[in-house]
Amino acid sequence: MPNILPLAPGMRVLCRDAEWLVQRINASNDAGTKYAVQVVGVDELVRGHQAIFLTQLDQIESVDPRKTRLIADNSNGFRRSKLFLEAQLRQMPAAGEEADLEGLGAFDPMPFQIIAVKRSLEQLRPRLLLADAVGLGKTIQVGMILTELIRRGRANRILVLTKKSMLTQFQAELWNRFSIPLVRLDSQGIAKLRLQIPTNKNPFEVYHRVIISIDTLKDVGRYRHFLEDTRWDVVVIDEAHNVAGASIPENHQAHKLARLLSRRTDSMLLTTATPHNGKRETFGRLISLLDPSAIPDPRYREYDADDIRGFYLMRFKEDVRHQAGLQLTERFVVPLQETTAEATSAEETAYRILGELRQAIQTQKEEYSEWRNQRLIQYGLYKQFLSSPESCASTVSKRLKKLQAENPQSPEIPYLKGLETALRKLALTDSSRFHLLLKQLQEIGWNGQERCPRVLIFTEYVETQKALTAAIAQTFNLKHSDKFEDQPHQAISLPLVGLFQMCI
Structure with a gap:
């Protein structure tokens, strides 16, 4: 006659030094002498975790509620008992049809x-x-x-x-x-x-x-x-x-x-x-x-x-x-009077090299078809140059090192070397666009002091963000941090400067 397991769904058991709630019991052999007990954790460390214990491998003991020991609450005002009851009430799921918005979060819901x-x-x-x-x-x-x-x-x-x-x-x-x-x-x-x-x-x-x-x-x-x-x-x-x-x-x-x-x-x-x-x-x-x-x-x-x-x-x-x-305040768009600036001779030189590089791609022989497939990289250099010389120089340097290591005979290398030399003579602070930006900041009454308007400036590249932050801080004698995260669209702040975020 098979042994009867003294367990049933809904009972609490002790196994592997933890307390569990029995959910289901299945026989694990034809004789009905061994069982698979499906449980869910009750203790803090295993709460909510589901497991299956085999009676032939694990020692499963039932928790007898008659052995529960009552402990007197000696805390002031029965605080421990009140906390225990409050915790039990909080664990009980709400069942109302309407949402309870009281204490929903640290905000005022609209x-x-x-x-x-x-x-x-x-x-x-x-x-x-x-x-x-x-x-x-x-x-x-x-x-x-x-x-x-x-x-x-x-x-x-x-x-x-x-x-x-x-x-x-x-x-x-x-x-x-x-x-x-x-x-x-x-x-x-x-x-x-x-x-x-x-x-x-x-x-x-x-x-x-x-x-x-x-x-x-x-x-x-x-x-x-x-x-x-x-x-x-x-x-x-x-x-x-x-x-x-x-x-x-x-x-x-x-x-x-x-x-x-x-x-x-x-x-x-x-x-x-x-x-x-x-x-x-x-x-x-x-x-x-x-x-x-x-x-x-x-x-x-x-x-x-x-x-x-x-x-x-x-x-x-x-x-x-x-x-x-x-x-939600109203937005007012105020167009600036001057939005264009003439490029300097050094900027024209770098731009001319970029144009020569683009022209060379279009006229390259068939054996350099792999180079022609990198047109997106070349257009990326255009975008970075229009953002800042520092951003373009960073990419050109990395690209040049990679080509010299993988393909020293690449026809792209001479153009990149010339572009790198031209970019070394450029800096964001010397660019006509930066001086136009300073002029526009002054027109709106921004001088870096505490009560001046908050300004949001967008750039697209991290190197531009670094250079622009340092340039503005130096121009207005402000302190700034040199720590940046190397991922796009990251916001940084300068004391008394406002918020600077990525996208030009």
């Missing part, structure tokens, strides 16, 4: 942001495209929705995908305003994590709330077997237009990643300020990530606004200005 939370709660599985204009707080709305889902026990496992340059900002926003901690991972972090866990352990199940760069995960083949075995409660994709598959969707790695994750999550939130690139097919692929049945095949299926109305929210500043009040 009516149009609350609409996003209510729209999400109306769905059985919240799946929504937040396509509000820039500056309307899409990250805030994501935090509000996540907080409400966490309260309802529906957002224990969260995955956030965003661009590499936005990782820090998104992570800080959710933590500072909503106290939602996200563990930041990259390819190296995942590799180190795999060295610390068993071989058969899924690295995406170690942390329950993770933020990762899209570029890290879009190589689906590298992590596919892990992602296919991982379930998420909520997946958030920031700048979702990058995963819409604007090119051939079958070859678009980011789009394949998004499709895979959409099948492995209950809820999905997409955010972008540019959801539509003018092609119905691309926008349809974004909607199909939320619900494949809404637009089964965007290439052939015609759809209208009524078919997808429940899947997106798109508001512009003019639509919500009456709700935002003073938080």
Whole structure:
């Protein structure tokens, strides 16, 4: 007669020095004498973690509630008991139909942001495209929705995908305003994590709330077997237009990643300020990530606004200005009187060499076809030269070293050497454009003092940003930091100068 296991679903057990809640029990042999016990962690270190223990390998002991020891609370005002009761109440999921906006985060929610939370709660599985204009707080709305889902026990496992340059900002926003901690991972972090866990352990199940760069995960083949075995409660994709598959969707790695994750999550939130690139097919692929049945095949299926109305929210500043009040101030465009400057003779010399290099590419013989294929690099030199001599000189130097090491006979080398010599005679501070910029700053009353207007200057390259920051600081006798991050579109600040960000 088979032995009867003194366990049942719903009981608490002790195994491997941790407490677990029994979910299911299956016989692991035909005789019914050995069992596989499926459990979920209860202790702090294993809470939420699912496991299966075999009775022939592990010692499983049931927790007898009759052996519970009562400990007197000697704290002042019964603080420990009150904290315990409060913790238990907070762990109980909310079940109301309306969102509880009290204490939602460190901010003042606006009516149009609350609409996003209510729209999400109306769905059985919240799946929504937040396509509000820039500056309307899409990250805030994501935090509000996540907080409400966490309260309802529906957002224990969260995955956030965003661009590499936005990782820090998104992570800080959710933590500072909503106290939602996200563990930041990259390819190296995942590799180190795999060295610390068993071989058969899924690295995406170690942390329950993770933020990762899209570029890290879009190589689906590298992590596919892990992602296919991982379930998420909520997946958030920031700048979702990058995963819409604007090119051939079958070859678009980011789009394949998004499709895979959409099948492995209950809820999905997409955010972008540019959801539509003018092609119905691309926008349809974004909607199909939320619900494949809404637009089964965007290439052939015609759809209208009524078919997808429940899947997106798109508001512009003019639509919500009456709700935002003073938080959205009016913009006034004041054209500058002088916007052009004559190039100096040294700048003309460098520009002439760039022209000769371009002409040589067009007339080169067939044996140098590989050089002609590098036209994008040559046009890039044009852009960098128009940004600043320092930026162009940096790229020319790197390009020259690479060609001298790989192909010393390249016909491009003489032109690059001449260009490098010409650029050494140039500096941003000597350029006519820099003097025009100084003149324009003076016209608007900017002199680097504390009460002068804040100024935003855009550049496209890091080297230009470094040179411009140093030049302005030297001109107005200001202190500045020499520390920069080597990635585009990074903002830096100078004391009493304001904010300097990348793009000329």
